[in-house]
Amino acid sequence: MKSIWNERYQNEDYQYGKSPNDFFEKNINNLTLGRVLIPAAGEGRDAIFAAKMGWEVEAFDLSEMAKEKAIILSKDNKVEISFEVADVQSINYPENSFDVIAPIFFHLPEQLRKDFHLKCIKWLKPGGKIILEAFTKNQIKNTSGGPKDLNLLYSKEEIAEDFKELKIELLQETSRNLNEGPLHQGKADLLQFIGTKI
Structure with a gap:
């Protein structure tokens, strides 16, 4: 799997664009600044946007090529992010670490998905949001x-x-047109979720 993503990100173009995901941008803009985790951060578009807004950003991805491009993008935008190369099973953070965790287009097999989402709940601070x-x-x-x-x-x-x-x-299924780099173009059927840790 790692080799597939490294190959995909070898292209000079940013495969999902350099601008943030619309849903992420809209919803993080409404929140008080804090610490955000961007899982499967890819080439860094959401991480860089959050850092430019003033968030303290942690990110991880399976791909070394993704990290290289994310660091280039962070330098181009004169911001700093912490970016770890790790898989979803090995990555770990202390409990109550993040104000926001934003899995954007992070698709996992059923058991991995359930396990990872449980970890996300632990990593969220009380009052924090997915x-x-x-x-x-x-x-x-x-x-x-x-x-x-x-x-x-x-x-x-x-x-x-x-x-x-x-x-x-918020928990809804919706359709909209994506315009996010070469690999996200056209009509898409999407699930959007926002949840808060009590």
Whole structure:
């Protein structure tokens, strides 16, 4: 899996663009500055945006190439981020570490997904928020990006169950046009979630 992502990110172009994900940008803008975790941060678009806003940013990704491009982007934008190369099973942070955790288009097999989302709840501070956007199972018929495996696409029921310990502020399936670099273009079926740790 690591080799696939390293190969994808070898291209000079930023495969998902340099601008932040719209859903992440809109929702983090409304929050008091603090510490944010960007899982599967890729080439750094969301991490760099948060750092420019004044957030203290931790990020991780499986791909060394992703980190290289994220660090280049951070220097171009004159901000600093902490970026670790790690897989989802080995990564760990202390409990109550983050004000926001933002898994954006981070698709995992069922058990890995459940385990990771439980860790996210532990890592959140009380009052902290999960901001999540992912592809729904309807995305399988679209050509705008995302896994081509139904088991890696998410449903409202799965996300509601994963984050049942949180206060759900938003949980919806929606469609919109993506314009996020070469690999996210066109109509997409999306799941959007915001939850708060009580």
